[in-house]
Structure formats: C-alpha cells, structure tokens
Amino acid sequence: MGDTKGFRNNCKKVILNMNETIDKEIRNENLNLASKEVKRKVSKKNFAEAIKEFISPYHVSTNKYELESASADLTSLPSYHYKFKKNYLASIIVRPADTESLSLLMKKCWELSFPMTIRAAGTSCFSSATPSKGGVIIDMRRINKIINIDPERMTVRVGAGISWLNLIERLSDYGLAPKAYPTSFKTSCVGGFIATPGKAGIGVPKYGTMIDSILSLILVRPDGKIENITKDSKGEISLEDIAGTYGIYGVISEVELSLTSLQTSLEIVGYGFSSLEKAINYYKALMREVPNKPFFLSISERSFEKYSHVNFPEQDWLVWAVYYDNPDNASRSVSEAERLASNLNGVSVDRSYLKEKWRDISDAEVAIGRTSRNLIFQEYWISNDRLLLFYEYYLRRSSKYKFPIATYTISGQQGWSRVKVFGLSDIARTAEFFTVKAFLHDLSKQTFKQGDSLYTIGIVNTFYLLKYRSEFVNQRKELKNKLDPKDLLNSYRIVKARMKYWRISLLFTLAKFLYKIFNLRFK
Amino acid sequence: MSEGKEKKDIRDVITSGPPVAGLISPSRENLIEPKTKEKEEKFDYERCTHCGYCRHVCKVYNTSWCETDYAGGRNRIIKALDRKDIKFDKEEIIPSIYRCMLCGNCKVVCPVGINTLEVFQNLRKAVVKKGAMPEKLSILRDSILCNNNPYMEQHVDRFNWCEENEYGKEAYERAKKELAAIDEAIAAGDLEARKPKPHKVGYFIGCTSSYRNKELVNATSDVLGKLGIEFVLFPEERCCGSVLFRTGLEDEAMDLVKQNYKMIRESGVSEVVFSCSGCFSTFTLEYTKFAGGKLGFDLYHLTQYVLKTVKEKNLKIRYPKRTKDDPLLITYHDPCHLGRYCGVYEEPRELINMIEGVKLFEMKHNRDMSWCCGAGGGVKALYGDVAGEIGRDRIAETRTCMVIIREDRLKEALETNAEVLVSSCVFCKNNLFQVANEDNSPIKVMDISQLLNECEFYK
Numbered sequence: 001m002g003d004t005k006g007f008r009n010n011c012k013k014v015i016l017n018m019n020e021t022i023d024k025e026i027r028n029e030n031l032n033l034a035s036k037e038v039k040r041k042v043s044k045k046n047f048a049e050a051i052k053e054f055i056s057p058y059h060v061s062t063n064k065y066e067l068e069s070a071s072a073d074l075t076s077l078p079s080y081h082y083k084f085k086k087n088y089l090a091s092i093i094v095r096p097a098d099t100e101s102l103s104l105l106m107k108k109c110w111e112l113s114f115p116m117t118i119r120a121a122g123t124s125c126f127s128s129a130t131p132s133k134g135g136v137i138i139d140m141r142r143i144n145k146i147i148n149i150d151p152e153r154m155t156v157r158v159g160a161g162i163s164w165l166n167l168i169e170r171l172s173d174y175g176l177a178p179k180a181y182p183t184s185f186k187t188s189c190v191g192g193f194i195a196t197p198g199k200a201g202i203g204v205p206k207y208g209t210m211i212d213s214i215l216s217l218i219l220v221r222p223d224g225k226i227e228n229i230t231k232d233s234k235g236e237i238s239l240e241d242i243a244g245t246y247g248i249y250g251v252i253s254e255v256e257l258s259l260t261s262l263q264t265s266l267e268i269v270g271y272g273f274s275s276l277e278k279a280i281n282y283y284k285a286l287m288r289e290v291p292n293k294p295f296f297l298s299i300s301e302r303s304f305e306k307y308s309h310v311n312f313p314e315q316d317w318l319v320w321a322v323y324y325d326n327p328d329n330a331s332r333s334v335s336e337a338e339r340l341a342s343n344l345n346g347v348s349v350d351r352s353y354l355k356e357k358w359r360d361i362s363d364a365e366v367a368i369g370r371t372s373r374n375l376i377f378q379e380y381w382i383s384n385d386r387l388l389l390f391y392e393y394y395l396r397r398s399s400k401y402k403f404p405i406a407t408y409t410i411s412g413q414q415g416w417s418r419v420k421v422f423g424l425s426d427i428a429r430t431a432e433f434f435t436v437k438a439f440l441h442d443l444s445k446q447t448f449k450q451g452d453s454l455y456t457i458g459i460v461n462t463f464y465l466l467k468y469r470s471e472f473v474n475q476r477k478e479l480k481n482k483l484d485p486k487d488l489l490n491s492y493r494i495v496k497a498r499m500k501y502w503r504i505s506l507l508f509t510l511a512k513f514l515y516k517i518f519n520l521r522f523k
Numbered sequence: 524m525s526e527g528k529e530k531k532d533i534r535d536v537i538t539s540g541p542p543v544a545g546l547i548s549p550s551r552e553n554l555i556e557p558k559t560k561e562k563e564e565k566f567d568y569e570r571c572t573h574c575g576y577c578r579h580v581c582k583v584y585n586t587s588w589c590e591t592d593y594a595g596g597r598n599r600i601i602k603a604l605d606r607k608d609i610k611f612d613k614e615e616i617i618p619s620i621y622r623c624m625l626c627g628n629c630k631v632v633c634p635v636g637i638n639t640l641e642v643f644q645n646l647r648k649a650v651v652k653k654g655a656m657p658e659k660l661s662i663l664r665d666s667i668l669c670n671n672n673p674y675m676e677q678h679v680d681r682f683n684w685c686e687e688n689e690y691g692k693e694a695y696e697r698a699k700k701e702l703a704a705i706d707e708a709i710a711a712g713d714l715e716a717r718k719p720k721p722h723k724v725g726y727f728i729g730c731t732s733s734y735r736n737k738e739l740v741n742a743t744s745d746v747l748g749k750l751g752i753e754f755v756l757f758p759e760e761r762c763c764g765s766v767l768f769r770t771g772l773e774d775e776a777m778d779l780v781k782q783n784y785k786m787i788r789e790s791g792v793s794e795v796v797f798s799c800s801g802c803f804s805t806f807t808l809e810y811t812k813f814a815g816g817k818l819g820f821d822l823y824h825l826t827q828y829v830l831k832t833v834k835e836k837n838l839k840i841r842y843p844k845r846t847k848d849d850p851l852l853i854t855y856h857d858p859c860h861l862g863r864y865c866g867v868y869e870e871p872r873e874l875i876n877m878i879e880g881v882k883l884f885e886m887k888h889n890r891d892m893s894w895c896c897g898a899g900g901g902v903k904a905l906y907g908d909v910a911g912e913i914g915r916d917r918i919a920e921t922r923t924c925m926v927i928i929r930e931d932r933l934k935e936a937l938e939t940n941a942e943v944l945v946s947s948c949v950f951c952k953n954n955l956f957q958v959a960n961e962d963n964s965p966i967k968v969m970d971i972s973q974l975l976n977e978c979e980f981y982k
Binding site for chain 2: 058063064069070072073074093095121139165166168181184185186202307308309311353356358359360361362363367369370
C-alpha cells in the first residue's frame with residue numbers, strides 16, 4: 001500500500017512539475033518553434049476546459065464542420081483563396097451569452113495570446129468576420145437580448161448580436177423603428193453594422209449614418225476590460241474610433257440606439273434615364289433639393305435590373321427613391337421629385353415594379369446570383385461630386401469584357417454613395433474569375449486616384465489602404481498598438497495587410513493579359 | 524422592459540417593404556429563373572451565395588446558433604466536402620445533417636431559388652449510404668420494414684380503432700368486401716367487371732393516427748360520415764414512407780410506395796382523403812413523382828375535402844358551443860407539410876372562417892412564413908425522447924432546440940389571445956399539445972378534424 005501511495009505522490013509531483021514547466025513556457029515570449037507547438041496544444045486543451053466554467057459546453061465547439069462553416073463568409077471563394085490568408089481556419093468557436101462571459105473569455109484569450117475573431121452574421125464580406133490567424137471565433141449571436149425599450153425617450157438598448165430584423169419586428173410592436181439599418185437587415189446584426197462602415201443603407205439619407213443613432217455602447221477591449229463609451233466619452237477610445245474599424249479595438253457588446261417612430265405613409269418614385277449624366281443629376285437633386293430627404297435612394301444600371309428580372313425598365317439608368325413619412329410630407333416630396341424628373345426628361349417607371357423592388361430590397365443584390373454561381377463584387381465609397389467620373393471610367397472598362405457586369409448605388413451619408421459593382425462569373429472558371437477580380441481592381445485604383453475610397457475593407461481590401469491611405473492607417477495603428485500590441489483581435493484589418501499590393505497588381509495584370517490572349521484566340 | 528405606449532400592429536403601417544419585409548416572403552413573380560438549372564435540383568447547393576437570409580427564418584439556428592444548422596452553412600459544408608477541403612467524418616457530420624426540421628422556410632426566402640428540401644434530403648441519402656446514421660434511425664427503419672409502421676406495433680392492429688367507431692367500422696367492412704371482390708375479379712381476369720362497383724372516396728389514415736392518435740382518425744371518420752360520404756379504408760395500408768424519405772432512406776421507402784400505390788389503384792377509388800399532412804405531402808410529392816406525374820386518383824387533405832363537400836352540398840357549419848357574438852377564438856398553425864410542401868394555405872382558413880361561432884386570428888408568422896412546430900424532418904422521431912440528457916451531448920442539444928422551437932410557436936399563438944390553436948397535422952398537434960400541457964398553457968391545442976367534429980353541418 002505504502003509503495004502505491006508513494007508512486008501516486010511521485011506521479012502527482014511529476015504532473016505538477018510538468019504543468020509548471022508548461023506554464024513557464026507559455027509565459028515565455030521568446031519561445032522557439034518547438035515550444036510554440038507545445039504551447040498551442042496544451043493551451044488549446046486547457047482553454048476549452050477553462051472557458052466551459054463560464055460558457056455552456058453547448059457553445060464551445062471544435063466540430064470540424066462548424067469550424068469550416070464559421071471560418072468563411074458570404075464571399076464564397078474556392079479554398080485556394082482562403083489558403084492565401086494565414087491560417088484561415090479557427091480551432092475553436094465560442095458563443096458567449098453576455099458581456100461578462102465575453103469579457104472573461106477575452107481575458108483568457110489575452111492571457112494565452114490566442115488570436116480572436118469576432119463574428120455575428122458574417123454578411124459584410126471581404127473576410128471582415130473570418131479568422132486570419134486561426135485561434136478563437138467569438139460568435140456574438142447569443143448576445144442578442146433586447147435589454148430595454150423606452151418608448152418615451154424613443155431609445156432601445158440591445159445586445160450587439162441581435163439581428164436587425166428581430167429588432168425591427170420587436171420595435172414595431174411599440175410603433176418604433178431603428179433610424180438606419182443595412183439592406184442586409186434580414187440577417188445582419190447591429191454590432192456588425194457599426195463595426196463595418198454603417199455609412200449607407202435604409203434610412204441613412206433621412207436620419208444619418210449608424211454612428212448618428214448610437215447613444216452609447218459597451219466595448220470589451222482586447223484585454224477583456226469592459227468600457228462604456230458614449231458620444232461625449234473623453235477616454236482613450238471614442239465612438240468614432242469604433243465605427244467602421246472592423247473590431248480591431250474591441251468587441252461591441254451592447255448598444256443604446258436612438259429610434260424613430262413608424263411612419264404612416266410610404267411613397268416610391270422611380271424614373272428611367274438614357275443619359276448617365278441626367279440620372280446622376282437627378283439622384284443628386286433628390287438629396288439636395290427635395291424638402292424631405294428620402295428614406296432610401298438608389299441608382300442602378302439597366303444590366304442590374306436585367307440580370308434578375310423578367311420585365312424591367314428599358315432605360316439605361318434607373319433612379320428611385322422611397323419616402324417614408326407622414327402623408328403630407330411624403331406627397332410633397334413626391335410632387336417635387338416628379339417636377340425634378342420632368343425637367344430632366346426622366347421616364348416614369350411602373351409603380352408595381354418599384355413596389356416589388358422595395359419589398360425585396362434585401363434580396364435584390366443577391367437575386368442577380370440567379371444568373372451565376374457566385375457573387376463577385378467590390379464596393380466603392382464615392383463622393384456624389386465624383387460619381388459621374390467614376391461611372392464613366394466604369395463604362396469604359398466594362399466594355400472590354402464579355403462576362404456580365406452590373407452595378408447599383410445606394411445613397412449614404414450626405415454627399416456620399418456606396419457603389420457596388422458585380423462581375424457575374426463562375427469561380428470554377430479560374431481564368432475568368434481572376435479577370436473579374438482584375439476588373440474590380442482597376443476600378444479600385446481609379447477610386448483612390450480620384451480621391452475616394454472603398455466601402456468595405458475587411459481583410460481582403462486592407463492592402464489598398466496601406467498603399468493609398470498611409471496617413472489614415474498610421475493614425476489607426478497608433479491606437480491599435482496601444483490597445484492590442486500583440487495584434488490578437490481581428491488581425492489584418494485596417495492597419496496591417498496579409499497581401500502585398502504589388503503582388504496583387506502583378507497577378508491581375510497577368511490575368512488580364514491571359515484573358516485578352518484567350519479571347520483573341522477564341523475569336 | 525419599459526412598457527409604455529399601446530402596442531401597434533405592424534400590418535397597420537402602410538408599407539410593402541421594410542419594416543414588414545421580414546414577415547412577408549419575397550416576391551418571385553418578376554424574377555428570372557435561375558440560369559444554372561441545367562443540373563438536377565439536388566445540386567442546387569452549388570448556387571448558394573451564402574447571403575444568410577435563410578439564417579433568420581431557421582428556427583434551429585436561432586436556438587442553437589450553430590453555423591452548420593442553417594441552409595447556407597450546411598451548403599458550405601457540402602461544397603467543402605465536394606472540393607475535398609474537409610474530410611468526411613461519419614460521427615461529426617450527423618448533427619449537421621440531421622438537426623434540421625426540413626420545414627422548408629429557407630426555400631421560401633432563398634433569393635437564388637435553391638430547393639433546399641431537395642438538397643438536404645439528398646444529402647441525408649448520400650450520408651446514409653456512407654454509413655452515417657443516427658442510432659435510432661436504424662430502429663425506425665427496421666420497424667417500418669418489419670411492421671409497416673415506425674412504432675414497432677403489429678401490422679394487424681392498424682385498424683383496431685374501427686371497433687369503436689361506427690363510420691370507421693362500416694368503411695372497413697366496405698373495404699374488406701371490395702378486397703374480396705377484387706380477388707374474385709382478378710381470378711376471373713377482369714378487374715373492371717367486379718361487383719360491387721368501387722367506392723369513390725378512400726381515406727388513407729397513416730401510422731400515427733392509427734396507433735398513437737386515434738382521436739384524429741375517429742374525428743375524421745365521424746366528419747366524413749356526418750357529411751354523408753361513403754368512404755372506404757385501405758385494409759392493406761402500410762406506412763406511406765414519409766419518415767424514410769425525410770431521413771435519407773429513400774431506397775427503403777420505394778417498396779412501400781409501390782405497395783401503397785398498387786393498393787389504391789386496385790381499390791378503384793378516384794379520391795383519396797388524408798388527415799395526416801405528412802402522408803398527404805408524401806403522396807403529393809414522392810408518389811406523384813413515382814407515378815410519372817399522374818397518379819390516377821386525386822389527393823385531398825381533409826380540410827380541402829370538407830371545404831369542397833360543404834360547397835358542393837351548399838352546407839353551413841356551426842360551432843354549437845359558442846355563438847356569433849361570443850365566438851371561440853382560434854389561431855391556425857400552418858403545418859410545413861401541408862403549407863410549404865403542398866401550398867395548401869387558404870382552404871383551412873376558408874373552412875374555419877365558414878364556421879359560425881368561431882373567429883380566426885392570425886399569428887405574426889403565418890402561411891409560407893409560418894414557424895415550424897419543431898417536430899419535422901425526423902427530428903422528433905430521432906431525438907425527441909432523449910429526456911434527461913440535457914447538457915451532455917449534441918443529441919440532447921438537438922432535443923433542447925426542438926423544445927424551444929415549439930415553445931416559441933406556442934408563445935406566438937398566445938400573443939393572438941386565441942383560446943384554441945388549431946393545426947391540421949398530427950405531428951404539429953402532438954408537439955404543440957405536449958408543450959401546452961407541460962407549461963399549463965391557457966391555450967388548447969387541437970387538430971382541425973377535432974374542431975370540425977365538434978361542429979354541426981346543416982343546410
């Protein structure tokens with residue numbers, strides 16, 4: 001018996017010594033490659049067990065199918081594209097239920113130097129919500145409670161993982177509605193729209209951008225510290241730092257939003273134009289000259305309508321606006337919109353077509369996927385003053401290619417618009433796929449050259465910022481280094497790029513060259 | 524939660540788009556057909572753009588928050604398996620494949636028109652062929668193949684309920700006589716010349732009503748009898764195969780299809796009535812496909828048949844326990860198999876609205892955007908009775924999903940202030956009845972056959 005006890009004690013000592021050794025190794029920042037491997041294995045095991053103390057085991061998953069699915073986003077690209085990024089696949093998914101467990105989780109990640117990727121609906125594309133260094137995916141969808149609706153103050157406090165549609169449905173019971181939300185509201189979440197630009201969408205032309213609606217929010221910093229940030233916060237981080245910076249400074253956990261009331265009248269006007277210039281002039285005039293700003297405003301190319309609809313307006317450009325207001329204001333706006341259209345020879349578009357477009361506003365851009373197996377697109381953030389310049393360049397470039405191309409624009413904050421350009425190809429046709437990307441790359445270069453920018457940056461587009469907006473990047477980098485020196489949270493967004501500009505340019509030049517050769521040969 | 528102003532009905536707001544867009548299925552009339560339809564619908568997943576719009580309507584995802592539980596996430600897995608980006612693992616893949624009610628709401632909202640039901644049923648079929656199958660599925664399969672029902676009951680007991688039901692007993696005896704006549708006619712070599720002439724209407728009962736929910740079969744027989752319909756049963760009736768089709772065992776189901784189809788054709792009926800939405804949808808979809816598009820007899824769900832008869836005979840319906848001024852407040856739950864699978868939304872409503880002394884209130888999510896009760900897709904059959912396992916494994920997690928989903932549906936029914944939740948599917952009725960019972964809910968759950976049986980039909 002004595003011998004057995006002694007043996008057990010010896011074993012315990014050995015295990016304790018091992019643990020101490022491992023802990024020391026983990027703490028040692030100058031680990032060699034071999035000990036890094038040890039650290040990864042041991043940490044991962046301990047990590048999963050440790051977090052189960054404060055997060056339900058249901059919501060800590062290492063199921064490989066779930067990891068595969070959660071590590072991708074809407075831009076469904078073939079695997080070679082993902083492998084271009086460093087370690088695109090997460091090793092664990094965790095779904096915390098509240099700010100406290102989120103904070104504990106992030107503290108644990110910070111302690112173990114685990115890369116963290118924040119994810120909710122993953123709809124903003126360009127790898128905005130996918131891992132770039134493996135590690136942990138923190139899925140925010142369970143932090144989705146409506147904490148408080150105050151009908152008198154017209155405010156709501158919600159968990160950032162709530163989907164816009166759930167929020168909209170719930171608020172409607174009180175006669176209330178959010179002021180601004182994305183066209184992807186059927187699936188996207190509140191926190192995501194703040195962290196990605198949130199500068200264009202439904203309600204934005206009338207009520208301002210997402211940031212204008214935020215009264216306060218709770219941010220969990222990369223080290224797990226919880227911070228309440230308001231419009232007047234004078235601390236290290238401001239609301240402006242958080243909006244549109246893809247979660248590099250912390251995770252938005254709760255948000256307090258100012259609301260508007262549900263309106264009683266909805267009017268839609270739409271006009272077709274054969275001249276691009278007139279269409280853009282009309283689009284700008286609707287924002288500038290009509291007394292009440294539209295709730296939604298868009299301009300689309302004929303091909304955009306054609307690739308998804310059986311019957312569609314004949315003119316090359318469609319400009320349409322939604323007025324959601326009280327009956328007097330709405331009808332005044334419509335009269336004014338009609339007057340402006342007649343001055344520019346706009347051709348009135350059938351109301352039933354516009355009604356259907358509004359009803360399917362979320363689906364419109366996806367519906368053109370009916371013509372291809374993939375949606376390959378880029379989003380540009382263009383000043384209205386330079387919209388014509390951009391579109392002229394777009395028309396010149398697009399005439400060189402045979403694959404279907406389409407574009408539409410939605411109005412953002414005052415004076416700016418989000419232009420979305422699609423190249424409807426099939427990723428199975430690799431050469432064509434890269435040519436589409438090359439075409440979009442040319443438009444990106446033009447965008448920066450004319451003084452504009454891209455709308456969604458994510459991981460994929462960060463190299464453009466480094467190339468063309470170094471001052472902006474350096475400002476952001478300073479705060480990032482302060483809050484997250486190890487670059488653990490949402491790495492490779494805004495301040496650091498995985499891809500090199502020259503490499504991409506070379507690849508796309510080659511793609512265009514090959515496309516040209518093959519096209520000539522086929523002719 | 525601050526409760527300030529009086530609640531407004533979202534439908535009072537005059538708009539066809541946001542904010543009510545999420546409650547209304549997208550418009551499809553003017554959308555072009557997907558160009559990539561050159562392949563069968565089971566390959567539709569290739570067209571998935573992963574927009575995630577199916578995510579919002581997926582009740583399973585909104586309970587489990589697991590990325591593989593909604594259509595887009597699952598499509599991503601199929602693509603990854605296709606591309607060999609990920610290896611097939613028959614243990615790990617099961618929850619991703621089987622934790623789906625096959626409710627079809629994702630199909631309704633899919634902007635690119637993917638037939639998700641076809642894709643996922645085919646996926647289950649492929650996965651079963653590779654040897655991945657939930658443990659209980661093999662038991663279900665064996666029971667159906669041995670006993671012609673999934674409940675491990677004796678086939679000979681299928682019509683025991685007839686003993687206590689006058690109309691059922693008569694229908695069974697009529698059918699028995701017909702069978703004898705058929706045998707004689709076949710022996711004589713002329714099936715057409717048989718006497719007595721075949722009856723026009725047959726009632727296909729289904730396994731659940733035969734063995735578990737006899738109140739439904741009794742109510743249906745009584746309603747048909749009260750309407751003066753001389754119907755027959757099918758004494759050789761077997762499981763329709765619905766469970767097998769939904770769970771990936773299509774090959775095993777085909778024998779049942781052949782036998783049931785032959786049985787109905789030989790009986791000579793021209794109209795077959797179903798009280799079970801699962802059987803109805805299986806006949807409408809799979810049997811019709813098997814018969815090359817033409818079954819040779821018409822299919823009716825009970826609600827359709829009663830409506831048709833009432834109109835033909837110019838009858839009125841009254842719920843005698845209540846009056847027009849003090850009506851029974853009812854909300855109607857659309858079963859996935861009747862609604863999204865077969866497009867029957869209006870007939871049950873028209874029928875309920877015809878009943879004097881009853882008033883219908885709609886739930887927020889209705890018709891093609893109706894929430895699933897949580898029992899479909901074999902989920903209840905495969906995971907429903909894993910009681911006490913909550914918190915331990917993913918099977919238990921699936922059960923938790925199911926419980927939450929049915930609770931949500933009941934909550935929505937309660938919001939209408941209805942006294943009774945009526946459905947027209949035995950599985951919906953059972954699942955919702957169970958949760959109402961467990962929660963001591965003030966709302967009563969019943970099948971539409973039971974409601975109709977409490978009504979009077981008069982000129």
